[in-house]
Amino acid sequence: MRKAGEYVPRRADQLVLDALTDTRVVVINGARQVGKSTLAELVLRNSGDGVARFLDDPVIRAAAAEDPVRFIRHDGLMLIDEVQRVPDLWLAIKNLVDREPRPGRFLLTGSARLLALRSLPDALPGRSETIELWPLSQGEIDGSDDGFVDAAFALGGDLRSDSIGLRRKDYLDRATRGGYPEAVRRETPRRRQRFFEGYVADLIARDVKQVAHIEQASDMRRLLSLLAGQTAGLLNLSRLASEMSVSAPTVRSYVNILETVFLVRSIPAWSANVTTRAVATPKLVFVDSGLAHSLTGSLSDGPVGGLLENFVLSELARQLTWAQTSARLFHYRDRDQFEVDGVLEDNAGRVIGVEVKAAETVRADDFRGLKLLQRRLGARFRAGFVLYAGSESLSFGPGLTCLPISALWTTSASGEKHES
Known part of the structure; x- marks a missing residue:
């Protein structure tokens, strides 16, 4: 320690x-x-x-x-x-x-x-x-490998990960803690909440005003709360504009400001010639899941799935900054409601699909979107993973595997298992 x-x-x-x-x-x-x-x-x-x-x-x-x-x-x-x-x-x-x-x-x-x-x-x-x-990754906090992205492209569906004993509550604790060094150092949720409140107030007072002239700081706070209430959701400018009683272009400009000061990140929709029914709307995630949680203050059944998805996608985005594999992060959703939470595509066009589940069990239906991409992409589809709050690494067919969420930071770049 x-x-x-x-x-x-x-x-x-x-x-x-x-x-x-x-x-x-x-x-x-x-x-x-x-x-x-x-x-x-x-x-x-x-x-x-x-x-x-x-x-x-x-x-x-x-x-x-x-x-x-x-x-x-x-x-x-x-x-x-x-x-x-x-x-x-x-x-x-x-x-x-x-x-x-x-x-x-x-x-x-x-x-x-x-x-x-x-x-x-x-x-x-x-x-x-x-x-x-970025804020600290889980591997930086724990002193572990952070090698999932490289291992996934190297091993495909053969990638396996040993459990480190984490359950749903443990993952939620990590997601609500986030990765800001000061928040990680604070030992209680109440003390972390005080940090996040001061952080947002300071950011709006200093950085946001440096980027653009915002007459109503309350509008920015309101937008942050709305976005936090639908973490890892599709960016619906019209709905946000209606709830805030401002124009959609104004909301778009505010979101751009939040991206500029590194509070949120837009994940573009993924599409290819063989998946022409993809919806082009981007997904919005918070750079830090702890900050997102602090803006809602609750863990009701609705936000839990979105919070863990935000947690996983932001860990993947962190890894892409240092991974040997040059890849980009997308999401996939089509008009038939097939979706995949995270799509990694490397420069060779190979694709890794990642679906996030807050449950401690996995069903065959959880691979529905991944199987669609596998059928349509053929050899380009390297592997599909369901990352969940359980402990087993199991195959659900060729190229399809469930792994504990901790595989993100306990897997080495080569996929080798290290003794703890």
């Missing part, structure tokens, strides 16, 4: 180090309070020759805005934290790295999707690499 305040190694640590060896500007992007600054400072200390500038400090921010060219002059690695606060720094950095194109010049952090901000004067195409940092 790690001591309070002890640094939790991140999968992104090595990604940042690797990028700095051959890239001029490395950006660590992600939500507030996920550990961007901590990771960046650790990398800077290990570099042995660097300087840090923190733009949350008003004096440092004023100096950067007054003379951005002089501000960035340094021979070693320079860390600039919360770089989006001074947009003029981007042009100064671009000009400097164009004149002196050696790798490892700048390590930047930001709490919004930087290239989506209209205030930034220019991107850094060909000069930068962005590494996205």
Whole structure:
């Protein structure tokens, strides 16, 4: 068990180090309070020759805005934290790295999707690499493998996972805890709730106003509550607009803002030529399931399935940032009501289907959507998995397997079983 305040190694640590060896500007992007600054400072200390500038400090921010060219002059690695606060720094950095194109010049952090901000004067195409940092994964918290995505593509339906003894209540406890380091450290649900309340208030007061002018902060809070009440549901702009008494374009702009500040993520609908009946509506998940739960405050029968689905999909999205397999995450639903909660497709067009069940048992009918994709895709369909709150790994036919949800973080990238 790690001591309070002890640094939790991140999968992104090595990604940042690797990028700095051959890239001029490395950006660590992600939500507030996920550990961007901590990771960046650790990398800077290990570099042995660097300087840090923190733009949350008003004096440092004023100096950067007054003379951005002089501000960035340094021979070693320079860390600039919360770089989006001074947009003029981007042009100064671009000009400097164009004149002196050696790798490892700048390590930047930001709490919004930087290239989506209209205030930034220019991107850094060909000069930068962005590494996205999420809240802690379950594997980072437990010190386990986090290798499901790679193992699923490598082994297909042959993938199996040993139970670690978790049941439905244990998975719900993990989902409601979430992965923000500060929330993980707090020992009681009440203390975590206090963290989440302050986090949302601070985010709306600072980051949301930085991205766009919002006259009614209460509208954003209302939208967050509505979205949390239907976690991992399809994005229905018309219904949300009606409930909020605003226009659908306004809701769309608000959702875009929430994506920009890393509160929610849109999962696009998956379709292919052989599945032309797919519904194009995206699914919306919260970046952190604990935050989503904090906005509803209950675990009635309705939200439980959506909360666990959000939990699983966000764990998959985390893994895609470090997996060796280059793949994207989608969902599938057609007009005949066949659906698959998560669809992973790699660059070769191979598909992994993932269905999430909050129950501790699995039925053959739970594979209904997966079997449809298997029939239509043929050899492209690598495997289909039902991840559930039970403990057994069982085959339900060629390429179709049920696994405990814990397989997400206890499976190694090769699928090998490790002794605990």
